[in-house]
Amino acid sequence: KAGVTQTPRYLIKTRGQQVTLSCSPISGHRSVSWYQQTPGQGLQFLFEYFSETQRNKGNFPGRFSGRQFSNSRSEMNVSTLELGDSALYLCASSWGQGNHNEQFFGPGTRLTVL
């Protein structure tokens, strides 16, 4: 069974631009979560989607948004990029909702903002 895939793997943008990152969960998984990883702040939760509905959202500005499609694939968008948005963005999928469902992580998208 294929794992979580994220595209693109690497991305370079300039300040003020916008970017869209994609995540394809493991087949059969309906929940997708996004996390931002930076050296200074560590791993921080962005949002979680289940069956096309946002279930939970982290403490990030409105420039960060996401969505989930009927096939469970998810995208996140960052508008008006800032230097501080440079990070590794990780997507995780799980079978369902609930505390104990194991989350499987993708390799991440490395975003560099110049």
Next chain:
Amino acid sequence: AQSVTQLGSHVSVSEGALVLLRCNYSSSVPPYLFWYVQYPNQGLQLLLKYTSAATLVKGINGFEAEFKKSETSFHLTKPSAHMSDAAEYFCAVIPNSGYSTLTFGKGTMLLVSP
């Protein structure tokens, strides 16, 4: 809010020595607890998880962790370090809230010398 403290941003051991990575959580109600490992340029891989069953949890690659409610700890151990264990390790919690959002510690980089 839940928080996780990992003591020591870097831990160095010799090959064959005991590995001990410390994790403490803040909660009056035992949450679900996880240890993840991250190799360079990769996503996170689940090592083991505690979901209120046995307090001693065995994971992959010879790692295990013991849940101690009285100490609010969930330290990760491995009897004998291998060079391939060199990576960054993250402790994470999910509160008993119905959501599946992971809150991560800052991570501990494990360095293994020959």
